[in-house]
Amino acid sequence: MGIASSFKIKRMTGALKEKLSLDFSGKEPRAYYYLGGKRVLKVRITNVHGGDTLSVGAATKLRNSLWLDWEGLKRLYECPMSGKEFEYRIREMLKRY
Amino acid sequence: MEETELPFVKKIDASEIYLQNLKGMFAPIKLPEWMGSKGGRESFKKGKYPEYGTWGVMYEALTGREAIEGLKIVDELDLSEVKRQVDDLNSQVESVLSEVQECRQSISTLLDELRGKPVIKQTEILEIDATLEVIRPIPVVIEEYRDEVIASFTEIEAFGAGLCEAEAIIDLKNEIKKTFFELEEVSDEELGKLPISWKRVLSKVVKKIGNSE
Numbered sequence: 417m418g419i420a421s422s423f424k425i426k427r428m429t430g431a432l433k434e435k436l437s438l439d440f441s442g443k444e445p446r447a448y449y450y451l452g453g454k455r456v457l458k459v460r461i462t463n464v465h466g467g468d469t470l471s472v473g474a475a476t477k478l479r480n481s482l483w484l485d486w487e488g489l490k491r492l493y494e495c496p497m498s499g500k501e502f503e504y505r506i507r508e509m510l511k512r513y
Numbered sequence: 514m515e516e517t518e519l520p521f522v523k524k525i526d527a528s529e530i531y532l533q534n535l536k537g538m539f540a541p542i543k544l545p546e547w548m549g550s551k552g553g554r555e556s557f558k559k560g561k562y563p564e565y566g567t568w569g570v571m572y573e574a575l576t577g578r579e580a581i582e583g584l585k586i587v588d589e590l591d592l593s594e595v596k597r598q599v600d601d602l603n604s605q606v607e608s609v610l611s612e613v614q615e616c617r618q619s620i621s622t623l624l625d626e627l628r629g630k631p632v633i634k635q636t637e638i639l640e641i642d643a644t645l646e647v648i649r650p651i652p653v654v655i656e657e658y659r660d661e662v663i664a665s666f667t668e669i670e671a672f673g674a675g676l677c678e679a680e681a682i683i684d685l686k687n688e689i690k691k692t693f694f695e696l697e698e699v700s701d702e703e704l705g706k707l708p709i710s711w712k713r714v715l716s717k718v719v720k721k722i723g724n725s726e
Contacts, residue, residue, distance in 0.1 A: 454704055454708075455705055464675055465660065473663040
C-alpha cells in the first residue's frame with residue numbers, strides 16, 4: 417500500500433492547516449481552500465476507524481480533492497512543498513480546466 | 514564376491530562397479546582392456562575415446578582387486594571434472610534460488626498493491642432527507658477497501674466513508690447536503706471554477722424542499 421498508508425492524520429491535518437490556511441475548526445477536518453478570495457477546492461479528512469493513520473481510501477480521496485499525485489501529497493505532508501508551491505500548482509491546474 | 518564403499522562409488526562386487534553420476538543418473542560404460550595400460554589411460558585423458566564418456570563406469574572385472582584398479586583409473590580421470598560440474602551445478606542452484614527470492618518479493622509487492630486496490634461497484638442515491646429532494650438519481654461509486662468503504666459522487670468531488678456500504682452512503686448523503694447548502698449560501702462570484710460546476714451539477718440532481726438545520 418506504500419505511500420497511502422503511511423500518513424499520520426494529526427501531522428497531515430497540521431500541514432494542511434498551516435500551508436493551505438485551511439480552517440479545520442469543525443468536528444471533522446473539512447474546509448474549503450481559498451484562492452483570491454474564492455472557494456477553489458474542498459478538503460476533507462475522514463477517519464472511520466479512529467486510528468492515528470490515514471486509511472488508504474481516505475488518503476486517496478484527500479489526494480484527489482487536492483488535485484495532487486501521491487508524490488505531491490507526500491511532499492505537502494513532509495514539508496518540501498510550501499503553501500506557495502501548492503497555490504502555484506492549483507493555479508496552473510485551474511488554467512487547464 | 515567382495516564389497517566395499519569408496520567415494521562416489523555406489524556398489525562394487527566382483528563383476529561390476531557403478532559410479533553414480535552426480536546428476537542422479539547411472540551411466541554404465543564398459544572399460545576396455547587398454548585402460549589397464551598407462552598409454553591407454555593417457556589417451557583416455559586426452560579425450561581420444563569420447564564414446565566412453567567421463568561420468569561413470571561399469572568395469573567388467575573378474576575379481577574385486579581388478580575392479581578397484583579400474584575404479585582408480587576412473588577416479589583419477591574424473592575427479593577434477595566432477596568437481597567442476599558440482600561447482601557449476603551449485604552456481605546454477607544459487608542462481609535459481611536467487612530468482613525464486615526475487616519472484617517471492619515481486620509477489621509480495623503485487624499482493625500489497627492488490628490489497629490497496631478497492632473493489633469498485635456502482636449504485637444510485639434516490640433519496641436524501643426532508644430538506645433535499647432528489648430529482649434525478651445520483652450516480653454513486655462504491656469503493657470497498659479492505660477495512661473501509663468509500664461512496665463517492667465524483668462529479669462534485671463529494672464522498673462519504675464508513676465501515677460498511679450503508680454507512681458510507683449515509684455519510685455521502687450528508688456530504689452532498691452540506692455541500693449543497695454551503696454553495697447555495699454564497700454567490701457565484703465567491704466560487705472558483707470547480708465549486709461553480711459542483712453547484713450547477715447539484716442543481717440538476719437535487720431540489721431544496723426544506724431548510725438545513
